[in-house]
Amino acid sequence: MQHKTLGRRPGSPATREAILGAARKAFGAAGFERATIREIAQRAKVDPALVLHYFGSKDGLFSAAMALPIDPQQFAARILADGIEGAGVRLAHAFLALWEEPRLAGQVRGILRAAVSHESAAASLRAFIEGQVVGSVAGYLGEDARLRAELAGSHLVGLAFARYILRAEPLASAPLDEIVALVGPALQGYFSGAAQGGPQ
Amino acid sequence: MQHKTLGRRPGSPATREAILGAARKAFGAAGFERATIREIAQRAKVDPALVLHYFGSKDGLFSAAMALPIDPQQFAARILADGIEGAGVRLAHAFLALWEEPRLAGQVRGILRAAVSHESAAASLRAFIEGQVVGSVAGYLGEDARLRAELAGSHLVGLAFARYILRAEPLASAPLDEIVALVGPALQGYFSGAAQGGPQ
DNA sequence: GTCTATAGACGGATAGAC
DNA sequence: GTCTATCCGTCTATAGAC
Structure with a gap:
């Protein structure tokens, strides 16, 4: 489930990381169903539509945010x-x-x-x-x-x-x-x- | 948090129990947020409005359904x-x-x-x-x-x-x-x- | 790449007829 | 006590302008 080397990663890395950070906070605090894309976007100071533009769907965002940096x-x-x-x-x-x-x-x-x-x-x-x-x-x-x-x-x-x-x-x-x-x-x-x- | 002797319990006991049983199944299977009153009503074969008439709100239904018969x-x-x-x-x-x-x-x-x-x-x-x-x-x-x-x-x-x-x-x-x-x-x-x- | 506007669907809750 | 109809809010997701 890892992105190896895709032709192009969507979005600028900084914005992407800001969204992921906000998503981790939101999902951790509220759970999947209660966390909203609007709230995450607001936390990351980006537009809600941008979040979906990067990650496709709420599920996609969740998967990306929950990948632990642990082996x-x-x-x-x-x-x-x-x-x-x-x-x-x-x-x-x-x-x-x-x-x-x-x-x-x-x-x-x-x-x-x-x-x-x-x-x-x-x-x-x-x-x-x-x-x-x-x-x-x-x-x-x-x-x-x-x-x-x-x-x-x-x-x-x-x-x-x-x-x-x-x-x-x-x-x-x-x-x-x-x-x-x-x-x-x-x-x-x-x-x-x-x-x-x-x-x- | 137990109902002692209220003046009147709303609803006929049989219907009430059917709703509670269906609610326990639904909440247990789907969790609070994903379980819907409409689904619970359908399972209990009653009207969705009746569920709220008995229990006031989704939270009220949840509390009533989750009260364990255990001391x-x-x-x-x-x-x-x-x-x-x-x-x-x-x-x-x-x-x-x-x-x-x-x-x-x-x-x-x-x-x-x-x-x-x-x-x-x-x-x-x-x-x-x-x-x-x-x-x-x-x-x-x-x-x-x-x-x-x-x-x-x-x-x-x-x-x-x-x-x-x-x-x-x-x-x-x-x-x-x-x-x-x-x-x-x-x-x-x-x-x-x-x-x-x-x-x- | 970023944002506006909105579609499209769903669910809780309410009012009121019967 | 039971059901019909519906209001109202919320959400994800999309289309498309800039």
Whole structure:
């Protein structure tokens, strides 16, 4: 789904980026259906018709705005570079860092929001998770590796939802380190497979 | 937020229930914004104007449809009746049972979907969780009890999202017992506080 | 490449007949 | 209590001037 080298990219790069930035904010804040092209155009200080001229449709704009500048393979490699022990804490930290990063916060919120209420967005996220994320870590685990990896991932998604979207207290205001210290071991349980009976 | 004994409930009970049932299906399947009153009316085989006559507005209909027939205090008491040990597994089982129940599936899906993209729904769910759910279990835990309880809850929400909304494999097709056996200990880690090192 | 104007469709809500 | 008709606002998307 990447534009490789097309004959010509429509629009001047600066205007295009301004629109994408505004779109990330709008989609992240309001979700796909409530975000409007008029609002995005106003935020980017361009004409609404120009937005569609660049991206063709609202869906096209959404896809372009939600493409994350992250390589999941590289992401997984960094988590697992130092071995499986401590991977839970490192994963919790790296994942939450994505949501804390101001430049990415709108995007990841938008992706989660869209996946909840938009079937095509859900399909994209599902394919991404099944193909890239889970596959990247499953090799390190044993028997029911993929299931364990997804359970760990589901915990992270739920965590992000509760903290950044629902903003339930005290979770929303808790220091990052405290959360990482608590969530890390829970994730580690899925990775090491020791959580079921014996202490680690 | 419960209707106690009002002077008169509008509409005949049967028609009212038909509308609520259709609304639960529609909101659960399409989310708040995409679900339409016209569609709900058609599903319930009534006139669109009748829906608004009963519930006043789309928001009113949503609130009425999403009121769960569940008492969180009672729910928590059942989980914790036999003590803190094994509570993780019991909680995982009870929570997933909610989502597996055909009569409730539409409702809980709708609640989660709406909470993601609708601030008022998010506020309701946030108040519900902070006031009822977390409070019900925090008493059983120690120092950072509320935070731990919310982290456990966030895992469950993420699990439901991944399995029932995103339907990511293999999680979506995994047997319930297998999931409960894996998730239970992760939740237990939050309850028993053993994950960090020190006992409570 | 940028903007104006508007088409075309949809959905929530209301008024009032029966 | 139930339904018909419709108002009014909003949105995406397009056509075409400059």
